[in-house]
Amino acid sequence: MHPMLSNAVKAARRAGNIITRASEDVGSLKIQTKTYNDFVTEVDKAAEGAIIDMLKDLYPTHGFLGEESGESNSEADFIWIIDPLDGTTNFLHGMPQYCISIALQERGVLTHAVVYDPNRNDLFTATKGRGAFLNDKRIRVSQRTKLQDTIIGTGFPFRDFTHLDTYLDMLKDMIKKTTGIRRPGSAALDLAYVAAGWYDGFWEIDLSTWDVAAGGLIVQEAGGIVGDFEGNESWLKTGNIVAANPKIFSQMLQTLSPHLTDDLKTPK
Ligand code: IPD
Ligand code: CA
Ligand code: CA
Ligand code: CA
Numbered sequence: 001m002h003p004m005l006s007n008a009v010k011a012a013r014r015a016g017n018i019i020t021r022a023s024e025d026v027g028s029l030k031i032q033t034k035t036y037n038d039f040v041t042e043v044d045k046a047a048e049g050a051i052i053d054m055l056k057d058l059y060p061t062h063g064f065l066g067e068e069s070g071e072s073n074s075e076a077d078f079i080w081i082i083d084p085l086d087g088t089t090n091f092l093h094g095m096p097q098y099c100i101s102i103a104l105q106e107r108g109v110l111t112h113a114v115v116y117d118p119n120r121n122d123l124f125t126a127t128k129g130r131g132a133f134l135n136d137k138r139i140r141v142s143q144r145t146k147l148q149d150t151i152i153g154t155g156f157p158f159r160d161f162t163h164l165d166t167y168l169d170m171l172k173d174m175i176k177k178t179t180g181i182r183r184p185g186s187a188a189l190d191l192a193y194v195a196a197g198w199y200d201g202f203w204e205i206d207l208s209t210w211d212v213a214a215g216g217l218i219v220q221e222a223g224g225i226v227g228d229f230e231g232n233e234s235w236l237k238t239g240n241i242v243a244a245n246p247k248i249f250s251q252m253l254q255t256l257s258p259h260l261t262d263d264l265k266t267p268k
Contacts, residue, residue, distance in 0.1 A: 015050050043085065066210065098119075101116075101188035194245075
């Protein structure tokens, strides 16, 4: 394993220990509401702090983009993109479906990624050009070729309802054209599941860079395609994302395309 990836794994496991300890008594946590239905606790912040402290010690010249602490040193060549707890709502309800997501971007290119599920001890990793792994075993996207035979993951809009009607139209078509839809509640794990071939595809509107950076690279390194709703590169910036095996990717784009409003297309 590349030393930078192995340090990211150590940081993710350290955050995992903080979260697991806190999960034994979620009832006692003080919950802050960032905006409607958007929660954060001291656990999200402590986990992010632990990751950044460790990586900053090792790489003092690097920049950081973390969900809870924002951007620092954003002009640096190396930027760590961190979601310390993806699936906070699940965590707060005692539902064991959440993860830690850490990606490294080098001059704009994603090079290393970790998505760690502390409940199952599932460690998904990837390095650009070196493939994707689950606990040291190589993973690949599924080989299904017909949308009708697939399980597709997604996330519902739950904070900002600007795109709710559009989303529901997309969902109706996806429900009719697939075997099943899943919404477990952690976008980074959803992407890892595409990489592992457990889902055949995934889409969601309006995610953030820290939700998709690590999972996106893991899907690509598992042989999948990641794009925005027109199949282009803007997914990391816009958070409008489709990820799937190559055969299913184009069928998902076709299914979504009649519903695209201008603001969901690739920015000009
Ligand atoms: C959320 C989860 C969820 C997705 C939301 C994200 P958070 O992240 O990934 O699955 O639907 O849009 O914001 O806030 O729990 O880190
Ligand atoms: Ca959040
Ligand atoms: Ca998240
Ligand atoms: Ca989070």
